[in-house]
Amino acid sequence: MNAGRVRGELLDVRGLYVSYRGRGSGRRGGTVAVDGVSLSVAPEETLGLVGESGSGKTTVARCVAGLLRPKAGTLTLDGRPLGRARRRSPESRRAVQMVFQDPRSSLNPRMTVASIIAEVWHTHPVTAPQGDRTVALHRLLADMGLDPEVASRRAGDLSGGQCQRVSIARALAVRPRLLVCDEAVSALDVSVQAQILRLLIDLRDRHRLAMLFISHDLGVVHQIADRVAVMHRGVIVEQGRTGEVLTAPRHPYTRELLDAALDLADPVPDDGTIRDDDGAVPDDGTADDKAAV
Numbered sequence: 001m002n003a004g005r006v007r008g009e010l011l012d013v014r015g016l017y018v019s020y021r022g023r024g025s026g027r028r029g030g031t032v033a034v035d036g037v038s039l040s041v042a043p044e045e046t047l048g049l050v051g052e053s054g055s056g057k058t059t060v061a062r063c064v065a066g067l068l069r070p071k072a073g074t075l076t077l078d079g080r081p082l083g084r085a086r087r088r089s090p091e092s093r094r095a096v097q098m099v100f101q102d103p104r105s106s107l108n109p110r111m112t113v114a115s116i117i118a119e120v121w122h123t124h125p126v127t128a129p130q131g132d133r134t135v136a137l138h139r140l141l142a143d144m145g146l147d148p149e150v151a152s153r154r155a156g157d158l159s160g161g162q163c164q165r166v167s168i169a170r171a172l173a174v175r176p177r178l179l180v181c182d183e184a185v186s187a188l189d190v191s192v193q194a195q196i197l198r199l200l201i202d203l204r205d206r207h208r209l210a211m212l213f214i215s216h217d218l219g220v221v222h223q224i225a226d227r228v229a230v231m232h233r234g235v236i237v238e239q240g241r242t243g244e245v246l247t248a249p250r251h252p253y254t255r256e257l258l259d260a261a262l263d264l265a266d267p268v269p270d271d272g273t274i275r276d277d278d279g280a281v282p283d284d285g286t287a288d289d290k291a292a293v
Ligand SMILES: Nc1ncnc2c1ncn2[C@@H]1O[C@H](COP(=O)(O)OP(=O)(O)OP(=O)(O)O)[C@@H](O)[C@H]1O
Pocket: 020, 021, 022, 031, 032, 033, 051, 052, 053, 054, 055, 056, 057, 058, 059, 060, 216, 286, 287, 288, 289, 290, 291, 292, 293
């Protein structure tokens, strides 16, 4: 389904196509990860991108964040082309920031929190505080619910939840317009997950951010997203208002996803059959060889 171009949107992605080298059933033998994806995100809007593992969500996120170059398609921010990954203008790079799934591997464990934030202010000097940097750093940390003493600690010594708050601080330190969250709460304990989700919602509202929020967890997406797009085997099969898509799905695959989510909530069905831990989500048969792009 094509969302159509909406006037006044912030991010516009048209006909995105990405294939990875290696064995597979793609046009040139590689794995087709994303096949003609079009989506848009309006200013201050949160678009949830859902789908089972391997459906292409991370690949879309990486293209939007400029970490991966698509084989075809266009990406614009505020109507201006985002350009190829490494050739983005500093302004475009600043405007789109990403929060990753695993906070521990997305931060250098040997760096202190203060130096992690100083580094991004150095990379994007227009966002560096004019006044006292320590005061600005402490204010940023407080915004994330972190004590000032965290500034002098190394990332490797922080808890998973603290690390994710620092990752979010690093992203927001450069005042982005769009935050791409790729399974940003999935690797955390359930109680920490809820705290980070609340933090993201609060920050989004206060800083008037737009978000592309990727998750396989429909419950999480339901809480944060205004609209949702459902990906299956590299294609968006359905998109619309979150409430509508999750309560009255039109595509059979969306219904399957919702059924699987219900099965996960209640893993022992009436007939007593014990399912796999992953809720027996069907294998989509796509290749999993991680060749270089
Ligand atoms: N570097 C890579 N090299 C080769 N194939 C890749 C690479 N990265 C992803 N793929 C393949 O591309 C397809 C889409 O992967 P992608 O990670 O984008 O999906 P996803 O929906 O984000 O899954 P997950 O939730 O498990 O991260 C999958 O078939 C995956 O195996």
